[in-house]
Amino acid sequence: EVVEVNVPEIRLVFITNDGLVQTFDAETGAMLWSSPCGRVSAPAHPGAVSSAGVSLIHGRNLYLLDWKTGKQWMNKELKSGASVALAVCNDLAYISDFRGHLQAYGLGVTHKLWSSQIIGRAVGQPVSLADQSFCAIASTDGYVYTLTAGENPDIWTRYETTSAISG
Secondary structure: OOOOOOOOOOEEEEEOOOOEEEEEEOOOOOEEEEEEOOOOOOOEOOOEEEOOEEEEEEOOEEEEEOOOOOOEEEEEEOOOOEOOOOEEEOOEEEEEEOOOEEEEEEOOOOOOOEEEEOOOOEEEEEEEOOOOOEEEEEEOOOEEEEEEOOOOOEEEEEEEOOOOOOO
């Protein structure tokens, strides 16, 4: 018996420390596209992928790139420098600065300004659920904040640990 199976295209996304984003076909290794973001002298944070596209913070700018072509859909200057990578929930990017000020930015969509203050400053790599309905950010003062997306972004829960979180 012959069984035909369709495997979806799987892409690997690499972001270099100077802001170059490259996407490869995971099966063949062929480069699909390459796109520089910002000045090479500025630092880049780890990126995030979502249905909105590939997003990253490079220097003081938030970039959103098209999945298929690498074309820049958005280049938005942040109100302050980011302390860690962005946390993505659907079409929202949550970004924390060095004072613990947390802001939500729309990814390819216009979104009303939302901000909050966390206790401590964000540390480690933010985490998103596979369906990106929730994401989480940890702080130096021993808290983990779970964030939601949608019309009204918000801190859904706050967990407290007994000691500082390193990542």
